[in-house]
Amino acid sequence: MATWDDVRRIALALPETTERGSYDDLPAWRVRDKMFVWDRPLRRSDREALGDAAPDGPILGARVPDLGAKEALLADDPAVYFTTPHLDGYPAVLVRLDRIAVDELTELITEAWHARAPKRLAAAHRAGAA
8 A cells, every 4th residue: 555655756746846844844745835735644633523433544635626526535435535524624635545555646646736736737737748
């Protein structure tokens, strides 16, 4: 399954991506200073809200295009994707990094990048020019 090294390699391969600490000074990847994936360990309030369903292990936060995409991922594979009340109404999912295949992680990170990249940069990337 996937590791932080995979996240770093995939994210940094995308145009104009930088790695810089998030609010908690944990690893986060940005395109033109807009965060698209980040290390997101569960907080105490998350663990309380999730109860026994709170996962152990590394957790990746990932931006998604919209709330519909979020709901689709959550419904598609709840063993991998989940959310917390903190993210209610926000287009992002949490990912059990040790349960996602690298090819699926690549797709997720690329879509997260597209959700945050400027339109022209994203269009150039889709066209293979970036």
